[in-house]
Amino acid sequence: MTKVQPSLVAIVVRRVIFYSALAMLGQFVAVVIQAWSDDLQLGHMAIEQESFALAAGLTRVDGGVSYSLPPSLRKRYEQGEHDTFARIRNKSGIVLFSNCDRECAERFLPLNIDPPNFWVRQLAPGKPLNVAGGLLVDRGVEPILVEVAILGDKYHVINSVLAHEIKDHMATPMSLLLMVVLVATTLSITRALKPVAQTAALVPSINPLNKKARLPTRELPLEIATLTGAINTACDKVGELMRAQRDFTSAISHEVRTPLAIAHLELEKISDPRARKVEGDLETLNQLVEQLTTLARLDGADLIPMQLIDLRQMAEDVVSAMAPLVYASGRTIEFVDNGASEVRGHSTLIENALRNLVDNAIRHTGAHSEIRVEVGPGPELRVCDNDMNSAVEQSNAISPSFRRIGLGLKIVNRIAEIHGGRLEVTKLASGGTTVRLGFRG
Numbered sequence: 001m002t003k004v005q006p007s008l009v010a011i012v013v014r015r016v017i018f019y020s021a022l023a024m025l026g027q028f029v030a031v032v033i034q035a036w037s038d039d040l041q042l043g044h045m046a047i048e049q050e051s052f053a054l055a056a057g058l059t060r061v062d063g064g065v066s067y068s069l070p071p072s073l074r075k076r077y078e079q080g081e082h083d084t085f086a087r088i089r090n091k092s093g094i095v096l097f098s099n100c101d102r103e104c105a106e107r108f109l110p111l112n113i114d115p116p117n118f119w120v121r122q123l124a125p126g127k128p129l130n131v132a133g134g135l136l137v138d139r140g141v142e143p144i145l146v147e148v149a150i151l152g153d154k155y156h157v158i159n160s161v162l163a164h165e166i167k168d169h170m171a172t173p174m175s176l177l178l179m180v181v182l183v184a185t186t187l188s189i190t191r192a193l194k195p196v197a198q199t200a201a202l203v204p205s206i207n208p209l210n211k212k213a214r215l216p217t218r219e220l221p222l223e224i225a226t227l228t229g230a231i232n233t234a235c236d237k238v239g240e241l242m243r244a245q246r247d248f249t250s251a252i253s254h255e256v257r258t259p260l261a262i263a264h265l266e267l268e269k270i271s272d273p274r275a276r277k278v279e280g281d282l283e284t285l286n287q288l289v290e291q292l293t294t295l296a297r298l299d300g301a302d303l304i305p306m307q308l309i310d311l312r313q314m315a316e317d318v319v320s321a322m323a324p325l326v327y328a329s330g331r332t333i334e335f336v337d338n339g340a341s342e343v344r345g346h347s348t349l350i351e352n353a354l355r356n357l358v359d360n361a362i363r364h365t366g367a368h369s370e371i372r373v374e375v376g377p378g379p380e381l382r383v384c385d386n387d388m389n390s391a392v393e394q395s396n397a398i399s400p401s402f403r404r405i406g407l408g409l410k411i412v413n414r415i416a417e418i419h420g421g422r423l424e425v426t427k428l429a430s431g432g433t434t435v436r437l438g439f440r441g
Contacts, residue, residue: 009189016185020178027170035165040122043131043150045161047120051135051146054086057097058139065139067096076155085149090142091115100149107132107149115145128153195219199228205305208239260286306419309347311340311439315375318354326358330367333358340376343439345419350439353415356408357383357435379421379439386432412437 006014035042054077057070067088069077077086077099085100085107093111098104107123109115120133134147150157199215207213214232217225264282267275319335326333343350354373361371365387374382409423412435416423421439428434 008193009186012185012189013182016182017178020174020181024170024174027174028166031166031170032162035162039125039127039129039131040120042158042161043122043129043133044120045165046129046131046150046157047133047148048118048135049161049164050086050148050150050157051133051137054088054146054148055135055137055139055144058088058137058144060139065090065096065142065144069097083151083154085151087147089145089147091145096144103149104147108147109134109145123149123151127158129158192221196221196224199224203231206235207305208235209242211236211239306344306346309343309345309350311343311350311379311381312337312375314347314351315340315354315373315381318351318358319373322355322358326362326371329362331362331365331369331371333371333373336372336374338374338376339378340381341379343379343419345439349415349418353412353437354381354383356412357437360408360435361385361433380436382434382436384432384434409435 035045053070053073057068057073059066059068076084085103086097087095087100087104087108088097089095089111091114095111109119115134115136117136118134120131122131124130129150130152132147132149134145137144137146199220202215205213206215214235215228217228217232220228260282264279264286267279267282316335316337319333323333358371358373361369361383365371365385369385369387372382372384374384409425413423416437416439419439421437424436424438426434426436
């Protein structure tokens with residue numbers, strides 16, 4: 001099973017995510033180290049966090065303020081605990097809530113002073129956390145001072161502080177930044193690759209023999225434009241090679257055909273039966289030259305743009321043209337249309353393939369044999385015969401059950417490959433052979 005290559009967008013997105021994860025990991029380590037190493041800053045954040053949590057219990061009642069300890073904090077600040085203290089009062093010194101007496105007097109501000117907006121002091125250096133402080137909260141009636149003292153950090157307030165610090169200063173902003181980068185990267189690459197996709201769509205229609213039919217290089221990224229230029233250069237070289245090969249095969253065909261034609265004319269003047277045998281050999285040699293020339297011209301044919309072909313009309317024309325030759329050989333030929341569809345390809349090549357198959361049937365069947373050319377259903381054609389002893393020339397590449405290599409069917413097989421089709425040869429148990437040439441729809 002062929003592995004599907006990922007797109008450039010997928011590759012870049014994966015790498016952005018990977019390196020962003022590395023950056024977030026580095027940022028995470030830096031935030032934790034920085035926050036953990038600064039005890040005073042940790043205390044500041046702990047007091048602030050606890051004060052806001054406690055202030056959630058403040059409510060307005062009849063123009064004043066009342067307080068009820070939030071359920072989530074009752075275990076931590078209930079009376080009798082000796083490591084976490086809280087006192088909530090107004091600026092006038094009236095206490096709304098307190099879980100301490102002497103401990104509050106020792107660690108909090110005096111009730112008779114006007115409190116600042118925020119204060120914090122470290123009760124003992126190092127870990128676990130030992131800190132006290134207060135925050136002035138405005139609930140719309142009067143400012144309320146929430147004071148907290150944490151001794152030993154039994155409830156791991158420091159962990160919650162670090163979690164909030166990571167979320168607020170790293171996870172949230174970096175996640176938003178990552179989303180923006182991913183979206184911007186995806187849109188940028190997609191937009192940059194749009195002309196590349198348009199250029200790639202032109203590749204199948206390039207004709208190397210047409211020097212004007214080349215890929216455009218304008219509006220492409222520099223690297224892609226360089227690659228496109230290299231493809232155009234390669235097409236130029238292929239075109240030169242195809243032209244040279246075409247000229248070479250034309251020259252060979254001309255040089256060989258002329259002596260063969262002269263020899264054939266001279267042999268016609270000789271009445272000796274041996275001359276007739278030589279004429280037959282010359283005809284076979286002439287056919288071999290034609291097949292070699294055709295086979296050479298097929299190289300590069302798959303690079304030439306294809307057109308829609310009416311398979312039924314083309315096959316009917318070939319049968320009409322070859323019918324006199326078939327009847328002259330003592331055989332019969334029939335054309336059957338089973339609902340053929342149009343085929344995209346090279347008309348001359350498919351016509352050549354059908355001629356080869358009919359000629360193959362003539363040469364390898366006995367007299368009075370019936371040859372039938374069928375088209376359809378769909379994009380396919382078949383040449384069938386009913387000769388019990390037919391010896392259709394075969395190719396190892398076509399069927400492993402046959403061992404003779406036939407140049408005619410080799411040409412037909414190559415034409416099938418050019419059109420993305422398949423050549424199949426079937427020896428029928430009832431007698432005869434069916435050669436099927438299937439194409440892509």
